[in-house]
Amino acid sequence: MLSEEILFAMNDTDDAALEAVSRRLGYRVKKAPARAGRLSRRAVLLAAVIAAFLAFSAVAYAANLWGIREMFDTPNVVLPEAADGLITAQSESGQGAGVSCQVTESLCDVSTILLTVTVTGDEAHILVPQDALPEDLLVSIGRDGEETLEEYAARQGKELLYIGAGLTLPGPDGPQNLMGGVTSTCVSGSEMALLIEAERPAGVSLEGAVCLITCHKGGDAAAERLEVPVTLTEPAAEGEMLFAPEDPDAVPGIRVGDASVTISPLGVSASWPETMTDEEDYYKIMKIDFAELTDFQGSGSVLGDDGIYRNQISMGQGQVTDTLTVRYYDWDKKLIGEIVFRKK
C-alpha cells in the first residue's frame, strides 16, 4: 500500500523541518544546565518527579518548606536521616535588576553538594525554569490552564524570565562549574525555589564556592548573572580508605585499580579506575551494582584526561566494612562478573 510506504519513507525527513514542527507542537527537549560531564542518576530521577513537586507547591510554600530535604526527597529516593545533621542554614543573598535570590540551605558531603536557593522576581516578570520554552503549557510550571507560557505572560502584561542555577568552586584555571543537576519549582509567578545538586571533585576544598543564578529574558538578550559567594561546611567523614581488588581482571574487558572509599552520613562514596583491556568485551558492560549497597547515585565510567576511565558513586546506602563487591552486567542485565575489593 502506498500510504504505508509513505509513512516509512517519510522517516528520512529534513532535520530542520522536524525540529521546527516539534517546537511548534511543544514537544520539548530539556536543556541541561551547563556542566562538564555526565548527568547523575539522581538528575534523571529528579527530572521525573518535578511534576510531583509542582502539585505540592502551594501547600509547601505556605509552610515555607523549600529546604533541601523537602526538595530532594521523592517517593523513590529519600535523603538518609543521618544527613539531617549535615544540613546548614544559609543566609547569603544577591540582588540583580528586578531579581533577588536567597540561599537557604546547604549540605556538603565528600562527593556531593546540595544547595537550595529561592529566587524572587519583580512584578514585571514571570519566573520559569531555564529549560522552559515559550510554547510550553502552563501545566509545566504547575498552573492550570490551556495557555502557553508566552500567552499567559502576554495576557498579564509580563515578560518570561528564565532562571538557571549552578555552583562553582575555584579551580586551577579559574572557577569551575560543578557537574550536577538543578530541580526548580515555581512557587508563584514571581518566586522560584531551586535545588542545586553538584558532584564535588575529589580532594577539592569548599572554600570560595559561589552560587550562580542566571536570569535570561529569552531571544538574543544577554543573561544576567548573580554570583553569590556561599560558605560551605566540610562534613565530618571518615578518612579515605583504600581497597585493593582481589583480581583486577575478574571482569572481561577491564582491569581495575585500587578503590578509594569514604563513608559519611550521606552514605558511601567510592571511586576506582578502569582500564579497557578488550574493546569488544568492554562495550558489553551496561551497568553495575554492589553486593553491599542497596542504593547509590551516579553510576558510569568517565574517561579522564589520562585515558583511563574512572567509576565513581556516591550516597551508597548499606554497610561497607572490609569488602566492596562490584557486580558488572551486560545489556541483557546478565551478570558478566564481579570485582571484590578488600580493604588494605
Added chain:
Amino acid sequence: MDDKEIVNLYWQRDEAAIPATAARYGSYCRIIAFNFLGNAEDAEECVNDTWLGAWNSMPTNRPARLAPYLAKLTRWLSLGRLRDSRRLKRGGGEVSLALEELSEALDSGIDVQLQVERRELAAAIRQFLAGLDEDRRQVFLARYWFMAPVKEIARRFGFSESKVKSMLSRTCRALREKLEEENYVERRNSVCHE
C-alpha cells in the same frame, strides 16, 4: 551537557551517554512513541530501544543534532513494532487513523504500484515537502511524521480542526499527483486496494 558532549560520550563508549540522553530527550521521544503506539508501556519499551539504537549507531554516526536523530530512531522503531505486530491498521495509537486518512487520498479508487525503491520515494517526498508553504508543510509533518492528533495540531497551530483536515487532505492529494506525474507510482486499475 549539550548534544556534542553527549555524542562524545557515545563515541567514548561511556555508558553515561544513556542517562544523559534519557534526561534530555526522554520525554521528547516518549511523546513520539506514544503517538504511534498509544500505550505507555509500549512507548517506554520503544524509547529504551531508541537508547540502545543510539548506542549501537554511535559510532559510526556522529549526528550534529540529536533531537531529530533520536526522533527518527524512535519513529522508525515504533513503526517497526506496529508492522511486526500487524497493528499498523488496527489500533496503533494515532497511526491507524492517520493511515486511514493517507489511504483515502493516496490509495482509494485506484491500484497504485510503487515503481521505485523506498530511498527514492523518500527523496521525492522531501522534495515535495520543500516546495510547500511553511504552514502546510508543518501541519503535514505534525500529522504524518509525529502522528500528532488533529485536535492537538489545531490547538498548537491556532487553526480550526476542519482547516487542519482540509490542509491535510489537499496536501495528500498534491503528493499523489506529484508521485504520479513523476512516475514514482503507476496507476493501474480502478480497483480499490485494501
